[in-house]
Structure formats: structure tokens, C-alpha cells
Amino acid sequence: MSADYQVHGSVAVITMANPPVNGLGLATRQGLVDGLLRADADAAVSAIVITGAGSAFSGGADINEFGTDKSAQEPHLLSVIAVIENSSKPVVAALHSVAMGGGLELALGCHYRIAAPSCRIALPEVKLGLIPGAGGTQRLPRALGVEAALNLIVSGESVNSEMIGALPGQKLLDKLSTSAQALAAEALAFAQGVAAARPLPLVRNLPCRHPEGQAYFQFARNMVKGMSRNFPAPALCVDAVEAATRGPFADGMQIERAIFMKLMQTPESRALRHLFMAERAASKIPDVPSDTPRRDIRAVAVIGAGTMGGGIAMNFLNAGLPVKILEMKPQALERGLATIGKNYEAQVKKGKLTQDKYQQRMALLSTTLDYADIRDADLVIEAVFEDLGVKESVFRQLDAQMKPGAILASNTSTLDIDKIATFTGRPQDVVGMHFFSPANVMKLLEVVRGKATAKDVLATVMAIAKKIRKTAVVAGVCDGFIGNRMIEQYSRQAGFLLDEGCTPEQVDKAIEKFGFAMGPFRMGDLAGNDIGWAIRKRRAVERAEMKYSRTSDKLCELGRFGQKTAAGWYDYQAGKRDAIASALVHRMIEEHRQQLGITPRKIADEEIVQRLVFALVNEGARILEDGIASKSGDIDMVYITGYGFPMHRGGPMRYASELGLFNVVQAMGRFARNPHDDAAFWQPAPLLARLAAQGKTFN
Numbered sequence: 001m002s003a004d005y006q007v008h009g010s011v012a013v014i015t016m017a018n019p020p021v022n023g024l025g026l027a028t029r030q031g032l033v034d035g036l037l038r039a040d041a042d043a044a045v046s047a048i049v050i051t052g053a054g055s056a057f058s059g060g061a062d063i064n065e066f067g068t069d070k071s072a073q074e075p076h077l078l079s080v081i082a083v084i085e086n087s088s089k090p091v092v093a094a095l096h097s098v099a100m101g102g103g104l105e106l107a108l109g110c111h112y113r114i115a116a117p118s119c120r121i122a123l124p125e126v127k128l129g130l131i132p133g134a135g136g137t138q139r140l141p142r143a144l145g146v147e148a149a150l151n152l153i154v155s156g157e158s159v160n161s162e163m164i165g166a167l168p169g170q171k172l173l174d175k176l177s178t179s180a181q182a183l184a185a186e187a188l189a190f191a192q193g194v195a196a197a198r199p200l201p202l203v204r205n206l207p208c209r210h211p212e213g214q215a216y217f218q219f220a221r222n223m224v225k226g227m228s229r230n231f232p233a234p235a236l237c238v239d240a241v242e243a244a245t246r247g248p249f250a251d252g253m254q255i256e257r258a259i260f261m262k263l264m265q266t267p268e269s270r271a272l273r274h275l276f277m278a279e280r281a282a283s284k285i286p287d288v289p290s291d292t293p294r295r296d297i298r299a300v301a302v303i304g305a306g307t308m309g310g311g312i313a314m315n316f317l318n319a320g321l322p323v324k325i326l327e328m329k330p331q332a333l334e335r336g337l338a339t340i341g342k343n344y345e346a347q348v349k350k351g352k353l354t355q356d357k358y359q360q361r362m363a364l365l366s367t368t369l370d371y372a373d374i375r376d377a378d379l380v381i382e383a384v385f386e387d388l389g390v391k392e393s394v395f396r397q398l399d400a401q402m403k404p405g406a407i408l409a410s411n412t413s414t415l416d417i418d419k420i421a422t423f424t425g426r427p428q429d430v431v432g433m434h435f436f437s438p439a440n441v442m443k444l445l446e447v448v449r450g451k452a453t454a455k456d457v458l459a460t461v462m463a464i465a466k467k468i469r470k471t472a473v474v475a476g477v478c479d480g481f482i483g484n485r486m487i488e489q490y491s492r493q494a495g496f497l498l499d500e501g502c503t504p505e506q507v508d509k510a511i512e513k514f515g516f517a518m519g520p521f522r523m524g525d526l527a528g529n530d531i532g533w534a535i536r537k538r539r540a541v542e543r544a545e546m547k548y549s550r551t552s553d554k555l556c557e558l559g560r561f562g563q564k565t566a567a568g569w570y571d572y573q574a575g576k577r578d579a580i581a582s583a584l585v586h587r588m589i590e591e592h593r594q595q596l597g598i599t600p601r602k603i604a605d606e607e608i609v610q611r612l613v614f615a616l617v618n619e620g621a622r623i624l625e626d627g628i629a630s631k632s633g634d635i636d637m638v639y640i641t642g643y644g645f646p647m648h649r650g651g652p653m654r655y656a657s658e659l660g661l662f663n664v665v666q667a668m669g670r671f672a673r674n675p676h677d678d679a680a681f682w683q684p685a686p687l688l689a690r691l692a693a694q695g696k697t698f699n
């Protein structure tokens, strides 16, 4: 049973019980209908309360039913609401903690609503590329007023019950309970109080108008333009709410339904729903059960106060955990500390952080030059130079000094975690925590699982990642893990495109038009072209046969490392970040082509995008095959949260699936015939070839 039924005096209480958030799955919907009909038929019952067990009234649709037959089975949510509206006895929704999406729509169908303080109220469907589909766009404007309702629907953000209660003229909440604990008793008393009230009030019967009518909706459309660039839903939210003000309720409901069904079929909504599920799935590791015991993390140490160390430390300070940073020299500590301070001060200036919070965070931070001072830390993250020898000396000292059971993590972006683990006598405690720069901002954390990494270490690191608000994705050990292993192929394609006729601007523009936050060359200039240069020099020894364009090496030989040298693929004016096309770089590329004997050709944007994106896809397929990622959704999460892949495309693997893997393989066959490309790379990964042949997708 997913809804419990009890009678208290003359009031029937139906309690949704579908943990964790009382999602409105089939059994819950059926339980609600059964309870409502039973109460209606019971002469001893004069009023009904609907509430939710545990930590929510209801979070809305049951995500476990997404894409299954159950979501389409009767009773639909619309039918449940119809049963409520047709009830001969008053139905009171008792809201607490969370009333979102379908949960709020259910409450809007009830005759009355009472809410506990701090109850979060939202219609977040727009975040899945949808509009509310069970009357939310028609009832909320009637209950809350057009503007407030449209703001909630278009943003998908939550507001708390006190804020709603304070809105003049609102009819969403009839009463606020004095406390969360008092809700049950006060809802019962409220229900008894309205037991005899007739006619029963229905939100659908309330008037719905905006004094400025069309002019207001025109203004609203302009406001959502920015949000709507890649997503149809926000503008359609405006249409649906406008419909509520235009005609009878039933007509508005039909318009809402039609828009909802249309949006369900859009690639944008499919992409967002995929990412919603992928994010939740990423935190689950197939062979690490969710009840795996976790180690207690109360204190953190960071080794190295450079670019990454400082940012990493800030994450834990922000979450209220004490951090001690260890360095080799006092000057390095001072520099690191000053950078952290400056970062926080900038946030204070922008009004994003209060002075108090800033002080609190800085008070949690301490520094040392001595390993003995960090021995009691529960988690230590190493962020020293990317050099195996340096890492070895750090890990040997950690092994000698750290208390038993401490988790020893490395932020290495390319080195072998299994090798690093051998520098200790406790390889089970060693794990990779690969943050992205700037580490205090970027959402992605690749958790690198070594051969020996213990399950409780993984479970602990995934939990701590959540605490510091990162999206953690587990990767196996290989060069570059998931993200950087794939980006290498993407960068190689970017280089070949220059050799064949493109300018850096053309490549960047094409992929930015596709939706990437930044093209490969602007990105290189931002991150520093010398980083890739160092990696390529290493590769030249390890994988001498690998073909790549020499243009990027030539750029570095000119000292053009990017923004930090005010010159890279683009020119930069002192102190500015605007990328200006560089005549010198164009000449360098042309001379390089001449040396290779290539006659440049005009390359269409479509080819540019396909070569860059399919390079990611093919390497992604290999990563899946090698077991470096356990599911394709993990790869998509890495690219969305760490590499600026456009969200409305759902990540590289989802995008390829949307296009059809057969089409992807066909295009790869064409690229393989290009003499200036790497034919071997364009051999489809066996997994990709198999799925394409079977007409299947990655996800």
C-alpha cells in the first residue's frame, strides 16, 4: 500500500507513503482514490485530510515510473484530482516539507490547504523541459495571482510556505500551522471546522485575470527570451498561463494538456529528463550497496596550496568542515591563503556571502608545514605538482603519518592511482578525487576507483561529494579518466580541422553555436595551452604513433600559452579576456598547411560539429567497453558538469542516441576516408558498432 487510511473522530486521514518523497506512482494514486471513495461512502466521516508520511507531502511524479507503462495507467493524477473535486465531503491537503510538481497540483485540487512552516512549494516541471501537466498552470494563477504563479512556473524554483502566506490576496494556503509538529492536529481541527461548509470551494472556480492583460504577457515573453534560447518550455509556460486568463477553465486545461504532450516529445525535454535520471544514477555504484557503512569525515587536510589546493579547501570550508593545508614553504602557504581570502572577499562584495559567514569559513582554515599536524584528519587530498616522483614522496609521508582509516585521495588529472596506491601500505584507503578548475566553482568531481580502493572509501567519498555539492561520477583508472581521455580525441579533431582549412574562430563559433559554453581554442587559451603541450611531450614518448596536428605545439613554441601570456590562439588586450582573431596565428597555420602540402578547403559547420562531437562519442563508447565508466549517463554527466557540453543536448552519448547510432557510424565512415584525419580512430568502437547494427541506443 502506498497510502495509509485512518479515521480520527469524524475525519478520514489519507497518508501517502511512498518513500523517499511520496512520489505519485501508480500505487499511491490508486491508494488515494481508494481512500477518497471509502471516506465518501462512510457516513461516519464528514471531512478528509490528505497528507504525506516521512519527509515530504509529495515531491510529485514518481521518477521510478518515468518511461514505464505505469505512468500511463489509470488512475492518472488528473483522475485523482477529479475524484477529489467531486467528493461530497471537504478534502483538506496538509502540506509539510515538500509540496512540488504533481504534489502541489494534487493540493490545488483539494478544497482547502493548510501548510506547516518552511514547506517548500514549487512547480519544477520546466527544469525537465515540460510544463505542469495536471492543472498546475490553470489552478496556480487562480490561487496565487497571475504574476506570482507565472514566476514560479517559469523558474521552477521553490518558495516556502511563509512567503506564500504573506502574499496579499493569495488563496493557495488557507492556513499556516503553528509548527511542523502541530500540523497533524491543526489539520484535523481545520477539517472538523469546515466539515459542514457548503458549497465546497474549488480553485478552478476562482477568477483569473491580469489587469494589463495582453501587455503583461508580452512583457513576460520578453523576460523569458533569454531562458528560452535552447528550450521551448519557458515560453510555453507563458502561453499556458495566458490561456488560464482567456477562457473557461476546461479550455485552459485542454491547452495545458496539448502543450504538455508536445513538450514530452521534444529532444530538449528528453535530454533534461535523461540528465535528471543520470545525475541520480551517478551516485549509485553497481557493486557498492547504498547501505555500505561510511567513514566519519570531520576534519580534512589538503596538501598543496596552489591553484587546485586552495579551491578544493574552499569546498569543505563552505560545508562547515575544518581544513588544514600543508605546504613545503611558508611563502606558498601565504600565497594560497591570500587567494582563498580574495575569493571570499569577492563573494562578499557581490553580496553572495555575508561578512559573518566569510569570517566563520576563514576561522575553519589553518595551515602547517608539518605532517604531524594533519595526522588526525579523516580525509587528506593531495594537490601537489603533477609529477609521480613528487606524489611518491607525499604519499610515503602520508602513509607514515596519517592515522589508520584516514582516506588518502589524490587530485591527479593524469597519473595512475594504482601506482600511487603502491607508495603506501594501505592501498585500500587510496582513491582519486579529481576536481576541475576552478575547484570551488565547478560541479564535477571524478572519483577514481583504484584496483584496491575499499567500498566503504568509495561510499564515503560519494557522500562527502554530495555534502560539498559536487556531482560525483566514478571512473576507473586510465590515462585521463573519463573526461580528459575523451577531450584528447576532441582536441585532436580540432587540430586536424585547422590543418585542413579552418581558422580557430570558425571552429569555436561552430561548436559554440551547437551550444558548447566555449570552443576548443578559446578554452585552450583560458586553461593554458602549455598544459596540453606538456602532456603531448609525454605522449610523444609513450604513444609515438599517435597522429595529431603540430599547430598547437608550434603555438606554444611561440610562447603563446593563452590568456596568461596575453596571446594564444587569439590575441588579447592587456587585462582583457576578449578573444581577438590573430593574423599571426592565421599565418602560422597557413605555413604549417603548406609544409604538409595541404590545399585548404572550406569546411561546413555541420562537419566541424560532427567531427568534434563524434570523437567524444567514439572514445566514450570505448570507455564504456573498458569499464572505465559503468554507464553512458555517467559520461553525459561528466560532459555537462565539467566540459560545458550543451544541456539541451543531454551530453554526448545521449545526443548520439538521439541522432541515431546508425547515422553516427555512417558519418564516422566518411571521416575515416579523409586522408588528413586518423582513419584508425574513426573505426567505430565495437560497442558503438554493435548497438548501431541492432538499432539500439546508449541509453
Ligand code: NAI
Pocket: 303, 304, 305, 306, 307, 308, 309, 326, 327, 328, 332, 382, 383, 384, 385, 386, 387, 390, 393, 394, 411, 412, 413, 414, 434, 435, 436, 437
Ligand atoms: P600548482 O602548481 O598551482 O600547485 C601545486 C602546489 O603544490 C604548489 O603550491 C606547491 O608549492 C605545492 N607542492 C609541491 N610539492 C609539494 C610537496 N611535496 N608538499 C607540499 N606541497 C607541495 O598546481 P595545480 O594546478 O594546483 O595542480 C595540482 C594537482 O592538481 C596536479 O596533480 C594537477 O594535475 C591536478 N589538477 C590540476 C587542474 C588544473 O586545472 N590546474 C585540474 C585538475 C587537477
